[in-house]
Amino acid sequence: MMEKRRLMNFSCRFLAFFLLVQVLILGPGAGTVLASCVTAACHQDMARIARPHAPVAEGECLECHRRQAADHPRKGGGRSFVLVATGAALCANCHDLLPAGKVVHEPVAEGDCLSCHQAHGGTGEFLLAVKDDQASLCLECHEGDDFSREYVHGPVGSGACTQCHDPHAADQPALLRQPSRRLCLSCHQELEPAPGAVLHQPFTAKKCTACHAPHSAAQSRLLREEYPGLCFSCHQQVGREYKKAKEKHLALYKDERCGNCHAVHFSPQPGLLLEKEMDLCLGCHGKDDTRKSKPLKNIKTELEGKKHLHGPLAEGSCSACHRPHGSDYFRLLSGSYPASFYAPYHQGTYDFCLSCHEPNLLRFPDTTIYTAFRNGKQNLHYLHVVNRRKGRSCRACHQPHAGSGVKLINEEGAPFGDWKIPLRLVLTPTGGSCAPGCHSRKSYDRKNPLDYNHDRKK
Numbered sequence: 001m002m003e004k005r006r007l008m009n010f011s012c013r014f015l016a017f018f019l020l021v022q023v024l025i026l027g028p029g030a031g032t033v034l035a036s037c038v039t040a041a042c043h044q045d046m047a048r049i050a051r052p053h054a055p056v057a058e059g060e061c062l063e064c065h066r067r068q069a070a071d072h073p074r075k076g077g078g079r080s081f082v083l084v085a086t087g088a089a090l091c092a093n094c095h096d097l098l099p100a101g102k103v104v105h106e107p108v109a110e111g112d113c114l115s116c117h118q119a120h121g122g123t124g125e126f127l128l129a130v131k132d133d134q135a136s137l138c139l140e141c142h143e144g145d146d147f148s149r150e151y152v153h154g155p156v157g158s159g160a161c162t163q164c165h166d167p168h169a170a171d172q173p174a175l176l177r178q179p180s181r182r183l184c185l186s187c188h189q190e191l192e193p194a195p196g197a198v199l200h201q202p203f204t205a206k207k208c209t210a211c212h213a214p215h216s217a218a219q220s221r222l223l224r225e226e227y228p229g230l231c232f233s234c235h236q237q238v239g240r241e242y243k244k245a246k247e248k249h250l251a252l253y254k255d256e257r258c259g260n261c262h263a264v265h266f267s268p269q270p271g272l273l274l275e276k277e278m279d280l281c282l283g284c285h286g287k288d289d290t291r292k293s294k295p296l297k298n299i300k301t302e303l304e305g306k307k308h309l310h311g312p313l314a315e316g317s318c319s320a321c322h323r324p325h326g327s328d329y330f331r332l333l334s335g336s337y338p339a340s341f342y343a344p345y346h347q348g349t350y351d352f353c354l355s356c357h358e359p360n361l362l363r364f365p366d367t368t369i370y371t372a373f374r375n376g377k378q379n380l381h382y383l384h385v386v387n388r389r390k391g392r393s394c395r396a397c398h399q400p401h402a403g404s405g406v407k408l409i410n411e412e413g414a415p416f417g418d419w420k421i422p423l424r425l426v427l428t429p430t431g432g433s434c435a436p437g438c439h440s441r442k443s444y445d446r447k448n449p450l451d452y453n454h455d456r457k458k
């Protein structure tokens with residue numbers, strides 16, 4: 001290689017001398033036979049170009065330059081050569097027209113090829129002044145702000161603008177090389193959903209750029225907007241719950257926020273949940289809460305080894321009863337349920353339980369159909385709960401999540417201050433009896449009712 005170049009330089013020098021003589025004898029116009037202008041004395045910069053343009057390397061200067069004056073260099077200043085053509089026409093002499101596209105880059109449309117390319121060659125490929133990092137080239141004309149926010153996209157940071165954009169023309173808006181979404185997935189092949197996955201509607205129906213900025217963003221993961229505002233732009237109902245719910249679920253307000261529970265692109269679980277619903281909730285609610293004031297119960301230990309799970313829990317659901325995004329009711333429940341041990345029934349107080357269970361459970365002092373907890377016709381739910389002075393809430397007798405005994409009866413005892421009131425329920429085919437901390441053992445029988453007044457008189 002080096003040998004060749006030295007040899008060429010030598011022949012160039014010889015040629016130059018020969019041509020100079022020729023020009024002197026024959027006058028202007030004889031330059032058309034000029035083979036090279038790069039000599040030790042002249043245009044040495046051409047020999048130093050790292051990646052010269054092919055015609056420059058070949059010494060075909062006159063493919064582009066035409067002699068217009070006899071003396072060169074001109075003694076009084078001014079140009080002895082002009083370009084054979086200007087703008088894109090100069091290039092079109094040798095290059096096919098660039099592939100057309102619906103969108104043409106403005107400098108290309110204006111034939112301003114030289115705003116990016118160096119006619120003689122450059123330090124990088126493709127006659128560019130830049131090597132791999134094209135950012136400086138492009139940012140000569142484009143505002144830098146869009147590319148320099150805190151979190152920069154990998155290929156933008158390394159200046160690989162033309163991985164995504166065609167510098168000349170393209171059929172896609174913004175000169176993209178492929179339709180926007182397909183372009184993103186051409187690199188992000190890790191986002192190929194497994195067959196059968198639940199897909200987030202905008203992940204398939206919208207461009208990725210609905211949520212992500214392509215170049216850089218002030219939020220991590222190139223998000224256009226902060227979590228969870230990003231989600232609320234479409235999920236206004238959840239947004240309202242988030243802001244207005246009287247009881248807020250702390251899980252939405254810390255760490256990954258919505259991302260604590262949801263995947264955003266796709267998930268094997270319904271509702272785009274990260275895990276099966278119960279596993280997800282128990283992931284946070286399956287630990288002992290070590291705080292001294294108002295610790296929450298460890299629900300996992302509450303369920304472990306229990307024979308009877310409350311209906312929805314047996315189906316793996318917590319959200320049948322709790323509103324995961326916030327609620328106006330105690331413990332994020334989906335309806336009204338009192339917080340205290342004593343809470344006499346009024347219309348509405350126990351709507352939560354009665355939305356799934358017999359709505360007439362507590363309406364009539366006497367019934368033969370609405371509950372099995374009765375003595376003859378006497379409704380014992382009514383007796384205990386409706387009592388205006390000391391109506392007992394359901395928790396006095398029932399467990400909310402699971403129980404070892406039948407009817408979710410609270411075997412360990414309902415918390416009553418520092419004490420737990422044991423219930424000791426025994427069922428019979430037609431009734432039962434219990435000996436709670438509240439009174440001595442009492443029986444009830446639906447077929448052969450006991451006479452409680454008689455008991456009392458004795």
Ligand code: HEC
Pocket residue numbers: 036037038043046053055056059060061062063064065083090114119120
């Ligand atoms: C592909 C076309 C092309 C070829 C081949 C070419 N030039 Fe140029 N040259 C240009 C263009 C276009 C300009 C004007 C550049 C500008 O205005 O930025 C130019 C400008 C110049 C200038 C003016 C000074 C400068 O750098 O702006 C010199 C000197 C020059 N060329 C010498 C040569 C020599 C010597 C060769 C052969 C070794 C050569 N050129 C080959 C296109 C070419």
Ligand code: HEC
Pocket residue numbers: 051053054055060063064090091092093094095113114117119124125126127
């Ligand atoms: C005299 C003919 C000629 C003219 C005029 C010409 N080119 Fe070229 N150009 C070539 C040849 C030959 C190659 C090498 C082709 C190859 O390697 O396939 C080339 C290669 C290129 C390349 C690719 C370089 C690389 O690193 O692979 C670019 C970009 C280019 N030319 C741009 C231009 C532009 C812009 C103009 C107008 C300013 C222009 N050319 C004018 C002959 C010309």
Ligand code: HEC
Pocket residue numbers: 088091092095098105107108111112113114115116117126128134162166167168
């Ligand atoms: C905005 C900058 C820019 C302008 C203006 C521009 N180019 Fe390019 N061109 C590039 C870049 C960057 C490449 C490198 C290829 C790539 O990264 O895709 C390239 C590559 C090329 C190539 C070689 C590869 C190919 O795509 O065929 C040719 C030839 C070429 N340009 C010719 C031209 C011509 C002719 C013009 C004017 C009509 C022009 N370019 C205008 C930036 C530009």
Ligand code: HEC
Pocket residue numbers: 134135138139142146147153155156159160161162163164165174176180209214215
């Ligand atoms: C990962 C692909 C990708 C890379 C790399 C990339 N862009 Fe973009 N660019 C896009 C997409 C996608 C759009 C369209 C934005 C939209 O639809 O909102 C775009 C739009 C643009 C626009 C149009 C104006 C705008 O913001 O809408 C310009 C200018 C631009 N990019 C320049 C650049 C420059 C300069 C670089 C390199 C520093 C670059 N891009 C790197 C994907 C990319």
Ligand code: HEC
Pocket residue numbers: 103105106107115116134137138139140141142161162165167173174175
């Ligand atoms: C010589 C100046 C110049 C250079 C250099 C330049 N551009 Fe542009 N570009 C423009 C102009 C002018 C427009 C049209 C006005 C606008 O959208 O800002 C444009 C528009 C664009 C657009 C939007 C096209 C559309 O229709 O939506 C993209 C994308 C783009 N340029 C990318 C690039 C990339 C990538 C580079 C570097 C390879 C680059 N530009 C280099 C001048 C330039």
Ligand code: HEC
Pocket residue numbers: 151153154155163164180183184185186187188208209212213214220221222
């Ligand atoms: C040319 C390949 C390429 C293309 C095309 C591409 N990306 Fe990327 N993207 C990357 C690389 C490389 C990273 C960095 C990966 C890493 O750090 O692990 C990345 C990272 C990301 C990240 C994570 C950033 C973070 O802070 O963790 C997001 C979000 C992203 N890309 C979205 C997109 C979107 C949207 C598009 C389409 C507009 C797209 N990408 C197109 C290569 C690409």
Ligand code: HEC
Pocket residue numbers: 181184185188191200202203206207208209210211212221223259263264265
């Ligand atoms: C509805 C908004 C939305 C859409 C649409 C969307 N994303 Fe995301 N994307 C996010 C959010 C939010 C995160 C961060 C949470 C996470 O990592 O799970 C994210 C994270 C990412 C990450 C980083 C992953 C990681 O774990 O670091 C990549 C890469 C990514 N998205 C690419 C894409 C691509 C490619 C598309 C289009 C095919 C797309 N996104 C569509 C919202 C979206």
Ligand code: HEC
Pocket residue numbers: 198200201202206210211230231232233234235258259262263264270271272
């Ligand atoms: C561009 C609008 C848009 C954005 C932004 C958006 N979503 Fe969605 N999302 C939808 C649409 C549309 C549906 C499907 C409509 C429906 O079934 O209600 C949906 C459905 C969902 C579903 C239910 C999926 C199912 O199959 O049950 C969840 C969960 C969800 N989105 C969470 C999020 C989270 C978290 C964010 C923020 C990272 C977010 N969405 C951002 C439009 C959006």
Ligand code: HEC
Pocket residue numbers: 228231232235237238242249251252257258259260261262270271273277319324325
């Ligand atoms: C504590 C876990 C958790 C968090 C945190 C959470 N969600 Fe949900 N989300 C759920 C559960 C559980 C469902 C019900 C899933 C089902 O229907 O199978 C759900 C359902 C949804 C749905 C579809 C049904 C509906 O209510 O519209 C959307 C949309 C949704 N979530 C958006 C969000 C947004 C936005 C955030 C962040 C503000 C968020 N979620 C935070 C657990 C959570």
Ligand code: HEC
Pocket residue numbers: 247248249250251260261277280281282283284285296318319322324330331332
């Ligand atoms: C990312 C962890 C996390 C996940 C997952 C999670 N939670 Fe929570 N949850 C919390 C935190 C933190 C609190 C607030 C504890 C406090 O008030 O001290 C809380 C409180 C609660 C409360 C009591 C609210 C109150 O005001 O008394 C209920 C009920 C609840 N969560 C149910 C659920 C359900 C149902 C799920 C599954 C859909 C779930 N949680 C998933 C972290 C989580």
Ligand code: HEC
Pocket residue numbers: 278281282285295296297299310311312313317318319320321322331333337395400401
């Ligand atoms: C059938 C309805 C129902 C289902 C299903 C349900 N819960 Fe509950 N949960 C309740 C009721 C009622 C309370 C209030 C108990 C009380 O205070 O007496 C409660 C209370 C809680 C509390 C607060 C515990 C405390 O007192 O410290 C948490 C945490 C909780 N549930 C989590 C869960 C989780 C996690 C799931 C799913 C594994 C779940 N719940 C399923 C009805 C339900």
Ligand code: HEC
Pocket residue numbers: 310311312320321337352353354355356357394398400406407408409
């Ligand atoms: C989301 C619906 C739902 C809510 C709300 C609900 N339950 Fe249940 N409950 C069920 C289902 C389903 C079963 C099992 C089917 C059955 O045996 O009736 C069940 C069973 C029971 C049983 C056992 C019945 C039996 O015959 O073994 C009791 C007791 C009970 N629930 C009490 C309550 C109490 C107290 C509340 C309010 C704190 C409540 N439930 C709220 C759905 C619900």
Ligand code: HEC
Pocket residue numbers: 350353354357358361362370371372373374381384385392393394395396397398407425427431432
């Ligand atoms: C004083 C204790 C006690 C209280 C308070 C109590 N229950 Fe019961 N409940 C029982 C007993 C005992 C049974 C079992 C009856 C039988 O099957 O013999 C029962 C059975 C049930 C059943 C099964 C269907 C039926 O009626 O036989 C449901 C549902 C139920 N209770 C809901 C509730 C709700 C809702 C509340 C609160 C509004 C509540 N209970 C309050 C003791 C109580």
